[in-house]
Amino acid sequence: MTTTLQFSKGQGTGNDFVLFADPDGEVDLDPVTIRALTDRRFGVGGDGVIRAVATRAMPGGAVEYVGADHGTEWFMDYHNADGSLAEMCGNGVRVFARFLTERGLVTLAEGEPLRVGTRAGVRVVERSPDGFRVDLGAWRLEDGEPTVRARELHAARPGLPLSVGNPHVVVALASDDELDALDLTYVPVLDPAPADGANVEFVVPSDPLVVDGVGRIRMRVHERGSGETLSCGTGAAAAALATRHWAGSAAPSSWLVEVPGGVVGVTMVPGDDGEHVTLSGPAELVFSGALGL
Incomplete structure (x- = not known):
């Protein structure tokens, strides 16, 4: 059975991604599919793939990543171009915020924080004069x-x-x-x-x-x-x-x-x-x- 994937291509200073919404976590992203999507000659092309999943649809509600932070509605499921999982991506989470807002999946007023779940924990994004700013957490x-x-x-x-x-x-x-x-x-x-x-x-x-x-x-x-x-x-x-x-x-x-x-x-x-x-x-x-x- 063929599934039609509605996607967007996004970039932050040339760091580019294939993004798509999968609120209920229904799309099975295997490494072969990811490599096909990110191929710059035979696919869309990108440094990685970002799947927007409702946190509730992640296994265990993604509790190991977001803990008891119930304000984290969306999870950024990020994969490198070779199909491997990554903890998170700094430019990717900013592009993810752009994707969610422009697709009407969230409303983000000036100065309002958007909490995004990642495999490195919750990251907080807000609008900035040049685009979006993200707190990458403690280093x-x-x-x-x-x-x-x-x-x-x-x-x-x-x-x-x-x-x-x-x-x-x-x-x-x-x-x-x-x-x-x-x-x-x-x-x-x-x-x-x-x-x-x-x-x-x-x-x-x-x-x-x-x-x-x-x-x-x-x-x-x-x-x-x-x-x-x-x-x-x-x-x-x-x-x-x-x-x-x-x-x-x-x-x-x-x-x-x-x-x-x-x-x-x-x-x-x-x-x-x-x-x-x-x-x-x-x-x-x-x-x-x-x-x-």
Whole structure:
């Protein structure tokens, strides 16, 4: 039996996704179908697939992810382009908010929070002047001192491991030329290799690093399960956090991160469970269509 999938294509600074609504959790998303949807030549194309499921329709009501937070109506079921599950996606959750509001699935007034369930827990999204802002939650430095090898990077470099709800390793480079020369069609090699993999960000600070109290960096990223992408929201947050860590206590808490697909804003703010990090930037729906599955 053929199922017609009504989908939208969305993007946030070039980080693109196939999105569709499945309130009752009736669509079986297997890795083969996901890879077909995200194929840029034979499918819609995207860095991942986002299924909008009513939290009540998730197994166990998604209680392990949203707990007793009954205000979380929608769950963002996110899959990488290779079909693997991911904890969450910073740009993806902002595009998800755009999808829910433009499809009339939620109403979101200026300043009103939208609570979204993810496998990393509840994330709170609100409208911002440039699109949508999401609180990515408390972040943390991880243990270990991994080294990173990448194609056209002529020696292994130290990486800083940290979590923004999903795993990252951030590498500082010396110049724009070094950043531009990287060939990220090859997967960077981490030593030791994390059991569940990690997103790897390569960062160059701007000169000057801080302008009008705002830090500025450039970044490229290889995403676990998707390859190099034009942007990675949690990766931008990780890159800003790592740069502030390296720069020391006088470094600012607001950052602009330039990625190949544009610019996103990252801000560190106090939280009850530790310091949180927020991500803001554009989030747009590009087109909609229908596919037979």
